[in-house]
Structures are given as C-alpha cells and as structure tokens.
Amino acid sequence: MPKPVKFYNWIIRNAVILDGSGGSEYRADVGIIDNRIACIGDLDGRECESTIDAQGLCLAPGFIDVHTHDDIHLLNNPEMLSKISQGVSTVIVGNCGISASPVSLNGPPPDPMNLLGNEHDFVFPRMRDYAAAINRVQPSVNVAALVGHTSLRANHMNQLDRPANQGEILAMREDLALALVDGALGLSSGLSYESAINAPADELLSLAKELTKSGAIYTTHLRSEFEGILDAMKEAFTLGKESDIPVVISHFKCAGVANWGRTLETIPLLQQAASKQEVACDCYPYAASSSTLDLKQVTDDFDIFITWSDPHAEMAGKMLADIASEWNLSLLSAAKKLRPAGAVYHSMDEADVRRVLQYTDCMIGSDGLPGDPHPHPRLWGTFPRVLGHYSRDMKILNLPEAIRKMTGLQRLNLGSNNEALLLRGIMPT
Numbered sequence: 234m235p236k237p238v239k240f241y242n243w244i245i246r247n248a249v250i251l252d253g254s255g256g257s258e259y260r261a262d263v264g265i266i267d268n269r270i271a272c273i274g275d276l277d278g279r280e281c282e283s284t285i286d287a288q289g290l291c292l293a294p295g296f297i298d299v300h301t302h303d304d305i306h307l308l309n310n311p312e313m314l315s316k317i318s319q320g321v322s323t324v325i326v327g328n329c330g331i332s333a334s335p336v337s338l339n340g341p342p343p344d345p346m347n348l349l350g351n352e353h354d355f356v357f358p359r360m361r362d363y364a365a366a367i368n369r370v371q372p373s374v375n376v377a378a379l380v381g382h383t384s385l386r387a388n389h390m391n392q393l394d395r396p397a398n399q400g401e402i403l404a405m406r407e408d409l410a411l412a413l414v415d416g417a418l419g420l421s422s423g424l425s426y427e428s429a430i431n432a433p434a435d436e437l438l439s440l441a442k443e444l445t446k447s448g449a450i451y452t453t454h455l456r457s458e459f460e461g462i463l464d465a466m467k468e469a470f471t472l473g474k475e476s477d478i479p480v481v482i483s484h485f486k487c488a489g490v491a492n493w494g495r496t497l498e499t500i501p502l503l504q505q506a507a508s509k510q511e512v513a514c515d516c517y518p519y520a521a522s523s524s525t526l527d528l529k530q531v532t533d534d535f536d537i538f539i540t541w542s543d544p545h546a547e548m549a550g551k552m553l554a555d556i557a558s559e560w561n562l563s564l565l566s567a568a569k570k571l572r573p574a575g576a577v578y579h580s581m582d583e584a585d586v587r588r589v590l591q592y593t594d595c596m597i598g599s600d601g602l603p604g605d606p607h608p609h610p611r612l613w614g615t616f617p618r619v620l621g622h623y624s625r626d627m628k629i630l631n632l633p634e635a636i637r638k639m640t641g642l643q644r645l646n647l648g649s650n651n652e653a654l655l656l657r658g659i660m661p662t
C-alpha cells in the first residue's frame with residue numbers, strides 16, 4: 234500500500250536551522266501542519282498551501298524570555314510588540330518576588346510590586362484567575378508564571394520589614410500550594426528589596442517545601458549583588474539542596490564598583506554548586522541595571538538615570554546628579570525627594586557582563602520593565618543585542634550557543650511541574 238502523502242499547510246524552504254541544542258547549524262526544509270512542526274528535512278517536491286523561501290536566512294525556535302515583569306502588561310497589551318519584535322514567543326512572568334497573582338491587596342502595592350502596576354491592576358486572588366484572564370486576551374506570546382514571595386508576604390503581613398510569623402508562613406504556603414495546582418512554575422524571591430530583606434532563610438525554606446512536592450523551581454533575585462554576593466549565592470544553594478529543588482539565580486551580576494571583576498569568584502562558585510545540584514542563572518546583556526530607586530544603591534561611583542518619579546514626574550529622563558545639583562541637594566537627599574521613583578544604574582563592569590553571558594548554564598532573560606515610561610533598553614533589545622552585538626560583532630558566543638541560551642537551555646527554568654502546566658501553549662517534554 235502506498236503511504237498516505239502528508240499535506241503541509243506551510244513549508245519553509247532552504248533555511249539554515251539552529252535547533253536550540255547548541256549543535257551546528259544545518260540546511261533543511263520545515264513542514265508545518267496545524268500550526269505545529271511536522272517535519273524537518275528534505276521536503277523537495279512536497280505539496281503545501283503556502284511556501285516561505287528562507288534562502289540565506291536562519292530559522293530557530295521562538296525565543297523564551299525567562300525573566301520578565303510582563304504580568305500585567307500582557308493583559309493590557311496582548312500584542313506584546315516589545316517581545317515578538319525580538320523573536321520571543323514565550324515569556325515567564327512573576328520574577329524577583331513580584332507577581333500579579335495570587336494577590337489580594339488592601340491598598341497600593343508595596344515597592345517593588347509597583348513596577349507591575351497600580352492597586353486596581355492586582356485583581357487575581359488565585360493563579361487560576363490570572364490564567365483565565367490571560368486566556369481571555371490571548372496574547373501573541375505563550376505565558377508561564379512564577380509566584381512572587383513578596384506578593385505572598387503582601388497578602389498576609391501588615392508590615393513587610395520583619396520576618397513572617399508561623400501563622401503568616403502557613404497562610405503563604407497555602408497560597409503557594411494552590412497556585413502550583415493552578416499552573417505556577419514555582420516561587421521567585423526578591424531578597425534585596427526592603428519588602429523582603431528581613432525575611433530569614435527559614436521563611437523561604439518553609440515555603441520551598443511546597444515546591445519539592447510538585448517538582449517546581451525556585452528563582453531568586455539574591456539578597457545581595459554587591460559585596461555580600463557570595464553569601465547570598467550560598468543561601469540560595471542551601472535552600473535548593475535542603476528542599477531538593479532546582480535553583481535559578483536571576484540577572485546574575487556583580488554590582489557596584491567595589492565588586493567589579495568578582496565574576497572570577499562568583500562563576501566558579503556557581504560551577505562548583507552546579508556539579509552537586511541543579512542550579513543555573515539568567516542574565517541580560519547590558520552593564521546597567523534597572524529597578525525602583527533604591528537608596529542603598531545611590532552613589533557617585535556611577536551614573537544613575539531617573540526613569541520616573543511620582544512626586545516629580547518632570548525629572549524623569551534626567552541624571553540623578555543633574556537633579557541633585559539643580560536642587561542644590563546631596564545625591565541621597567535628591568533621591569529621597571524623588572521617591573517613589575525608577576532608575577537605571579550603570580553599576581556593572583563590561584568584562585563581568587561578558588563572563589556571565591558566556592557561562593554555559595546562563596539563560597537569556599530581559600528583565601524588561603514594560604510599565605516604565607523610560608524603560609531600560611533591555612525591554613526591547615535583549616535578544617537582538619545578544620545575537621548582533623555579542624555573537625556576530627564581539628564573537629563571544631557562537632550563533633548555535635547564543636540560540637541555545639535563548640531556547641533549549643531555557644527548559645531548565647521550566648522545572649518539572651507537569652501537573653501544573655504553563656498557562657498557555659508550551660507542553661512539557
């Protein structure tokens with residue numbers, strides 16, 4: 234009997250394929266049936282509805298932006314131009330301890346939850362409510378969500394500048410357990426922020442017990458990216474080890490002039506941990522960071538650019554040093570007057586950025602801030618900058634390796650919580 238002839242909806246012909254494994258590129262055709270890849274190979278002479286001639290072009294899986302703060306932005310801007318214009322087809326939200334769900338607030342969101350939106354945006358007491366809202370708006374990217382530790386604290390604590398008590402930890406655990414059933418990938422923390430810095434390691438460890446049960450992951454914005462970074466990394470590794478869960482260090486960096494060059498210490502420490510447990514990291518390809526305006530980071534060692542200010546919106550787009558001299562104030566006094574505010578800190582050394590980018594288990598994640606009126610360019614530029622600047626021009630990564638860090642390697646950040654699938658789109662393997 235003759236084999237039935239497959240009829241493809243689309244065939245992309247003559248593409249140079251980078252499959253995300255990190256292996257060498259190869260030339261092939263790709264056949265698509267019902268929006269899924271049905272065949273990669275020689276499809277010469279095969280029938281299809283439409284053809285794309287990819288002669289001279291590369292073809293890769295859609296990029297996964299493992300580190301985003303798109304939680305609310307996805308709902309208000311489902312076209313997600315900042316991401317699809319970079320080739321990103323999946324985003325992971327809820328990083329750095331702040332997630333849109335599960336959240337029940339009685340008042341304005343605490344810093345840095347205010348990076349995501351205003352009080353009226355936090356309307357998802359359960360992760361399944363958020364998932365339903367995502368499915369309603371059908372954004373142009375797939376979405377997976379982490380639960381923010383700070384969001385859980387905001388649900389149950391009247392003050393965030395202290396450790397949670399046993400009752401509060403229990404309530405947070407319940408929220409987390411429900412969210413994992415509803416489809417969350419795991420827990421994120423933002424331990425350097427005032428809203429979580431007084432949460433002791435034990436508080437996180439209690440919550441992490443929930444992650445073990447469902448094979449979920451822990452991602453962490455470390456307690457310190459400055460002088461105390463080694464201890465902060467060890468705290469994260471200990472949590473991973475004691476809970477038997479994968480750990481991802483978020484936007485891995487050495488911040489602050491006194492800390493420049495210390496990736497020569499931090500990367501070996503990460504490598505050493507990776508030989509004993511499941512740990513990885515993500516990073517964005519820039520030597521400047523961005524967040525809310527943090528008084529601890531105010532210094533004249535490097536430039537600080539103000540992206541927004543609630544009390545002084547007219548100062549957005551200026552350097553803190555210029556604002557301070559205009560007001561005849563010290564940098565710190567000017568910063569206090571500007572808060573709540575957002576900032577870009579030129580706090581990293583380029584050599585450190587390159588070493589982290591080259592680290593084998595470092596995924597690419599933008600950490601873009603879509604709600605910022607003067608966003609750090611990482612929001613729109615992360616993936617092209619890795620490919621164009623760092624891979625093609627600077628040659629610090631070859632192209633298959635750069636694509637692996639945007640696709641295949643990202644699976645590390647998806648955990649194995651197969652019960653709790655992603656909100657839209659991705660199937661576990």
Ligand SMILES: [Zn+2]
Nearest residue numbers: 329454483484
């Ligand atoms: Zn962060």
